[in-house]
Amino acid sequence: MVTVEGSGPTGLDLDERTGAVYAADFANIQIIEVTPGSRAPRLMPTGGGPLSIALSAYGRTAYTADQASGTVSVINLRKGTVARSVATGxxxxxxxxxxxxxxxxVARVALIALP
Structure with a gap:
C-alpha cells in the first residue's frame, strides 16, 4: 500500500498493460501514479481541480477533467508534464x-469532443 498524506483522490484509472494506477488528486492539483512494487508515488502536475482521469489506449497520455480551471489537461506520462490544456468551459x-x-x-453541462 502506498499512502499520499494530504491527498484528495477523486478519480482513478488503471493501465492494464503495466498495472500502474493513476489518481486525480483534487486537493493538490496533481496526478498520483503508483506502479507495481513501488514504495513511493510519482506526482505529476495537472490543471486546477482535477476530478477525473482517463488514459490513452497505450498508456502514454493521461487526460484530466479540471473542474476549477475549466480545462482538460493532456499529460505526457513519460515526461510527467502537462503537454497542453484544452478549454472546456x-x-x-x-x-x-x-x-x-x-x-x-468531457462531461460538464454539455458533452464536448476534443479534436
Missing amino acids: DGAKSVAVEPCSGRVL
Whole structure:
C-alpha cells in the first residue's frame, strides 16, 4: 500500500498493460501514479481541480477533467508534464477516452469532443 498524506483522490484509472494506477488528486492539483512494487508515488502536475482521469489506449497520455480551471489537461506520462490544456468551459466533471477512435470526451453541462 502506498499512502499520499494530504491527498484528495477523486478519480482513478488503471493501465492494464503495466498495472500502474493513476489518481486525480483534487486537493493538490496533481496526478498520483503508483506502479507495481513501488514504495513511493510519482506526482505529476495537472490543471486546477482535477476530478477525473482517463488514459490513452497505450498508456502514454493521461487526460484530466479540471473542474476549477475549466480545462482538460493532456499529460505526457513519460515526461510527467502537462503537454497542453484544452478549454472546456466551466465545470469539467469527467473525462473518458473512446478506445477505438482515441477521441477524448468531457462531461460538464454539455458533452464536448476534443479534436
